[in-house]
Amino acid sequence: MNPAAEGTVYPDVTFVVDPVRVAAFRQVFGAAAGVPPTFVTAAEFAAFPQVLGDVNLALDFSRVVHGSQDYDFARPIREGETLTVRARIDSIRTKSTNGFLAIVMELLDADGELVCTARSQMIERGAAG
Amino acid sequence: MSRSFDAVEIGQELPVASRTVTAVDVKAYADAGGDQNPLHQDDAFARSVGFPGVIAHGMFTMGHMASAVVAWAGDAAAVTRISAQFRAPVFMGEVIEAGGRVKALDPGTRSVTLETWVRLRRDGAVEWPIKKGEAVVRLS
Numbered sequence: 001m002n003p004a005a006e007g008t009v010y011p012d013v014t015f016v017v018d019p020v021r022v023a024a025f026r027q028v029f030g031a032a033a034g035v036p037p038t039f040v041t042a043a044e045f046a047a048f049p050q051v052l053g054d055v056n057l058a059l060d061f062s063r064v065v066h067g068s069q070d071y072d073f074a075r076p077i078r079e080g081e082t083l084t085v086r087a088r089i090d091s092i093r094t095k096s097t098n099g100f101l102a103i104v105m106e107l108l109d110a111d112g113e114l115v116c117t118a119r120s121q122m123i124e125r126g127a128a129g
Numbered sequence: 130m131s132r133s134f135d136a137v138e139i140g141q142e143l144p145v146a147s148r149t150v151t152a153v154d155v156k157a158y159a160d161a162g163g164d165q166n167p168l169h170q171d172d173a174f175a176r177s178v179g180f181p182g183v184i185a186h187g188m189f190t191m192g193h194m195a196s197a198v199v200a201w202a203g204d205a206a207a208v209t210r211i212s213a214q215f216r217a218p219v220f221m222g223e224v225i226e227a228g229g230r231v232k233a234l235d236p237g238t239r240s241v242t243l244e245t246w247v248r249l250r251r252d253g254a255v256e257w258p259i260k261k262g263e264a265v266v267r268l269s
Binding site for chain 2: 021024025027028029030031033034035036037038039041042045046048061062063064065066067068069070071072073076125
């Protein structure tokens with residue numbers, strides 16, 4: 001990873017909270033109703049290809065494991081609504097041979113109001129040996 | 130309708146929710162969540178990057194933790210915050226248990242802070258894929 005990519009803001013991505021997909025997600029976790037809070041990950045993965053494809057960042061996804069995740073909701077997500085996902089690189093750190101990438105994504109509703117802030121830390125593990 | 134705030138006390142424990150992690154469930158999770166990293170589906174790939182076999186997504190483990198929180202709160206919409214650090218891998222066939230306890234109460238917003246965790250037993254020892262998770266739920 002390139003530490004100079006810290007602060008990068010990616011173009012907004014649109015994510016529709018598809019009820020069929022929410023139902024599939026619920027089924028995985030045996031949930032009866034509603035939008036599971038961690039369904040936000042699906043919105044993150046709508047914007048994540050931009051991070052993966054960022055040649056300036058040069059992240060090697062094959063060596064990435066998930067370090068931590070935090071979701072902060074201003075309000076619950078509603079099935080069927082369209083959200084805007086705004087992703088940025090909050091920080092990039094290196095410790096030993098591992099790289100630590102902190103990504104913040106904001107989910108905004110049709111009125112531009114914040115619905116959820118998703119903070120994740122990805123660890124790019126150093127090459128074996 | 131969520132659980133009533135008035136009946137909640139500090140120290141109260143969530144019922145422990147256990148499930149066996151299977152490749153079928155992890156594939157279903159990858160399709161629903163959108164993370165198709167081969168680390169979670171391809172044993173040969175997982176070995177090539179230093180794991181003994183495929184591991185579950187951290188978000189699979191956190192999703193299980195979240196479902197335990199939602200089941201206790203009684204409403205997915207009650208969750209205003211949830212967080213986890215992923216500390217240990219989870220392999221296929223392992224049984225993960227999610228639980229938690231009430232850590233703090235905020236009568237002003239009728240919100241409850243839960244400390245949450247996911248554990249498993251491996252080779253006679255207890256591992257903590259999530260040791261210090263946290264969730265805040267706003268109750269009725």
